[in-house]
Amino acid sequence: MTAALIHGIILAFGLILPLGAQNVFVFNQGASQPRFRGAVPVIITASLCDASLILLAVLGVSVIVLTVPILQTVIFSAGILFLLYMGWSIWKSDPASLSQKEAAMPTKKQILFAMSVSLLNPHAILDTIGVIGTSSLSYEGNEKIIFTASCILVSCLWFIGLAVAGRIVGNFDTEGKLLKTINKISAIMIWCVAIYLGIQLYNG
Template identity: 65%
Template sequence: MITAFLHGFLLALGLILPLGVQNVFIFNQGATQPRLIRAVPAVLTATLCDMLLILLAVLGVSLIVLQVVWLKTLLFGAGLVFLLYMGWSIWRSPAGVSQAERPEPFSPRKQIAFAASVSLLNPHAIMDTIGVIGTSSLQYDSPDKWVFTASCILVSFIWFVGLAVCGRLIGRFDGSGRWLLWINRLSAVIIWGVAAYMGWQLLASA
């Protein structure tokens, strides 16, 4: 069981470390929310979505779904549209040099909607989950398989909490709001970059 736990922990950590849309969004919420606890909806939603994807990958359900060509195309298309909208929303967030002009924090409902979308409408994250975590889980039988699965889910939760905390620390010491402005701008550019790559893949597969 210890081997399965360590395997899942290190594997999930390696997958989640690269700077992606999901990570950028959680960090952004930690930085822009007035209190760290206000970023909890985004953190919990991202964790639950990752948990769902990991469970589906381990059970083999997601692999079957993505073999349906039209469904895969629909997933890419929906993800592309939403990422473009999300980047625009973050880019246009008002940011100034005074405390009152700081970027307007997302409401809990908007956090949940955005976190769920960047998690569930991100084909690259889904393919990583299926191709790496799902495939790696095949070498284990119960109960080791579920220890491996729980370890992967635990990494997601710890990582998202850490991102929100780091974002909060930067936001807390940014009295002018300038850092938050650039965080928003960088977040939007990264999100648009991922959207552009998804659009290119969508055209290439057409």
């Protein structure tokens, strides 16, 4: 059981550490919200989405995505559109007025964006299925439960940590200069992911 726990923790960290669109969005919300509680919706949404993908991978349900070509095309296309829109929204945002309530992204928009970068990210889905789903085959019974739970726990704690880090940056960057730069870089990164997905879709 200890081996399953350690395996799950290390594996989850390895998959979630790279600075992708999902991590960038959670960090930005932690930084741009006037209060930390304003970023709670994005933390919960991202955590639930990741937990769902992990559970589906372990249960083997999400393998259907890999066997139905039209589903892959739909997921890639929707993911590209959402990433392009998200990049544009982040690029246009003005963090200089963090004290104003309207500067923060509304809860509904947070949830929509968090779901898009979590569930409409083909790489996240394929990584979850290919790595976590495949690795879970090594365990049965309680060991599989521990392995799955450790992956989900790491994911939740990581998103909380990202939002806290963003909040710390937002607190000392009262004029929003650093956040504006971070937003520009984040938008470019997100657009690069969208372009990369577009190339993959075209070549596929």
